[in-house]
Amino acid sequence: MKKFIQFSVAVVLVAGLAACGTGGPGASPSETPSSTAAAAQEERAVPDVAGMTYSEAYNALVGEDFFAKLVDEKGVEWTTGNPWADVTVKSTDPAAGTMSSASYVNVTLTVTQDDYAKQTESAK
Numbered sequence: 001m002k003k004f005i006q007f008s009v010a011v012v013l014v015a016g017l018a019a020c021g022t023g024g025p026g027a028s029p030s031e032t033p034s035s036t037a038a039a040a041q042e043e044r045a046v047p048d049v050a051g052m053t054y055s056e057a058y059n060a061l062v063g064e065d066f067f068a069k070l071v072d073e074k075g076v077e078w079t080t081g082n083p084w085a086d087v088t089v090k091s092t093d094p095a096a097g098t099m100s101s102a103s104y105v106n107v108t109l110t111v112t113q114d115d116y117a118k119q120t121e122s123a124k
Contacts, residue, residue, distance in 0.1 A: 041065065041101045048096035049089050054109060057089045061105055070113075071106045078113045081120065087111055 047064050049057035054070070061068045070078035075093075093106040111119070 041103060043099045043101045046092055046094050046096055046098050046100055046105055049107070050091055050096065052089050053085050054083050054087055054089060054107065055085045057092075057107060061107075066100075066105045067103055068107045069104045071108055072112050073108060075106065076113075081113060081116050083109055083111070083116055087116060 044064055044066075046066065047060045049060050052060065054068075058068045070083070071093075072078065087109045090108045090110045092108070094100045094102065109116070
């Protein structure tokens with residue numbers, strides 16, 4: 001009787017886990033997220049932030065559910081420096097007004113990362 005109860009509990013547990021659809025490592029390709037699930041963000045217009053300080057542009061982008069990523073003219077991400085309020089935005093990619101479901105917007109500033117580092121070093 002004890003083995004029957006253990007077996008019954010195991011069957012119920014396996015059936016319950018199967019019903020949950022855990023999608024763990026053993027998930028088949030048909031259990032991968034659908035394209036609609038992958039596109040969790042709705043398309044929205046990229047705001048026009050050219051000419052704003054990086055601080056103002058950041059707040060405008062966040063207000064439209066975007067994240068800002070600082071890049072130089074070649075598209076290389078900034079790794080040092082904090083041009084928060086003393087540098088203005090040159091352009092964005094995607095461009096202002098473009099409908100996008102992306103999470104990140106590349107923000108190009110009016111100075112390069114190297115020029116900014118030189119400016120802040122000479123200001124000390």
